[in-house]
Amino acid sequence: MGRNFENRKQAILKRGAANNKAFTRATRQITMAVKAGGGDPDANPTLRRAIQNANSVNMPKDRIKSAIERALGVNDQENFEEALYEGYGPHGVAIIVDAATDNVTRTVANVRNAFKKGGGNLGSEGSVSFMFDRRGVFRLKPEGFDREEMELELIDHGLDEMTDGVGEDGQEQVILRCEFSDFGSLQSALEERKIEPVNSGFEWIPKTTTELSEEQMDEVLKLIARLEDDDDVQAVFHNVE
Numbered sequence: 001m002g003r004n005f006e007n008r009k010q011a012i013l014k015r016g017a018a019n020n021k022a023f024t025r026a027t028r029q030i031t032m033a034v035k036a037g038g039g040d041p042d043a044n045p046t047l048r049r050a051i052q053n054a055n056s057v058n059m060p061k062d063r064i065k066s067a068i069e070r071a072l073g074v075n076d077q078e079n080f081e082e083a084l085y086e087g088y089g090p091h092g093v094a095i096i097v098d099a100a101t102d103n104v105t106r107t108v109a110n111v112r113n114a115f116k117k118g119g120g121n122l123g124s125e126g127s128v129s130f131m132f133d134r135r136g137v138f139r140l141k142p143e144g145f146d147r148e149e150m151e152l153e154l155i156d157h158g159l160d161e162m163t164d165g166v167g168e169d170g171q172e173q174v175i176l177r178c179e180f181s182d183f184g185s186l187q188s189a190l191e192e193r194k195i196e197p198v199n200s201g202f203e204w205i206p207k208t209t210t211e212l213s214e215e216q217m218d219e220v221l222k223l224i225a226r227l228e229d230d231d232d233v234q235a236v237f238h239n240v241e
Contacts, residue, residue, distance in 0.1 A: 019057070024231050026054035027067045028080050028100040034071035035079070045187055049200050056199040078102055085111045086128040089120040089238070090219040091212055094128040096204045096237040097227055107232040114230065118223025131239060132204040136183035138176040138190065138197045139167065145195060147174065157189035158182025167198060177205070206239035 029050040037044035041051055047068075054064050070078075083104055085097040095115075101107040112122040136158075151162050154176070161177040178186045180202065190197065212220065220240055227236050 021229075021231070022057035023054075023059050023063065025100075025234050026050070026057060026059050027063070028234070029053060030064065030067040031071040031078060032080050032082070032100060034068055039068050039072045045184065048191075049187065052197055053199045053201065083107060083232075084125075084129075085122060086125065087111075087115050087120055087122040088128065089115070089118060089223045091210070091216050093120075093210055093212070093220050094131050094206070094239045095120065095224070095227075096129060096132060097233055098204075098235045098237070099230075099232045100234050101232040107230075110230050110232065111227065114223065114226045118226050119219060120223055129204070131208070132206050132237065134180050134202055135205050136178040136180060136186060136200070137203045138186065138200040139165065140174045140176065140190075140195060140197050142172050142174050145193070150193070150195075153193075154186065154189055158186045173198060203235070204237040206237075209239050209241040211241040 030047065033044060033047040033050040037046055039047070041048045051064060054067075080100045080102050081104075083099040083101050085099065085108065087095050087097075089095050097111055099107050099111070108122075115122045142164075147162070151159065154162075158178040158181075159176055160179065160182075161175075163175045163177075165173045165175040167173050176186065183202070187200065217240060220238065224236050224238065227233055
């Protein structure tokens with residue numbers, strides 16, 4: 001009984017840590033959006049997207065409201081900025097780390113240390129990003145619209161790919177991709193059709209992928225997990241098949 005209780009406790013703690021991490025990421029997205037475009041979601045599409053993403057991880061509404069109010073506060077000293085790091089993991093895997101930080105010196109040191117401990121190397125700007133395309137991505141629930149009809153309509157608003165996918169919660173999703181420059185147009189088109197994405201943002205999509213054995217993949221996954229464990233890291237992209 002004692003061992004079973006301990007296992008259940010660890011599972012609960014792990015789930016709680018994951019929620020806190022997701023809320024930290026969402027809060028930073030909201031903060032940057034508010035400081036860039038104000039606290040009114042109706043007039044700030046970036047903030048609307050940040051709120052949608054916060055809702056997708058079940059962040060409580062009062063925490064979302066608090067994050068907006070705090071970002072609007074004249075005495076708020078938090079000033080997050082986006083930072084991008086590139087490097088190679090084990091077996092030559094290309095990795096891009098998307099971060100939001102209020103202390104670049106701390107973040108780059110942590111990212112460099114994670115690469116080193118994970119058997120990789122932090123590279124210079126442009127060292128691996130040329131292997132990726134930065135694309136706008138919208139993830140939708142698969143119900144509530146006619147897929148073929150919407151696909152035809154959204155092509156005029158920048159849609160260039162619609163595929164099936166699975167979310168972090170294991171639920172089926174419809175994934176829309178567009179060029180970076182067409183993100184705003186596609187977002188507006190979805191809003192006009194009253195379609196609210198599960199989440200949306202920008203992702204680095206590899207032009208080609210690398211196939212690894214299960215053992216090699218485990219090494220890469222350990223590095224990715226180490227990077228994602230840092231509060232400053234928003235997302236990690238790679239070119240593993």
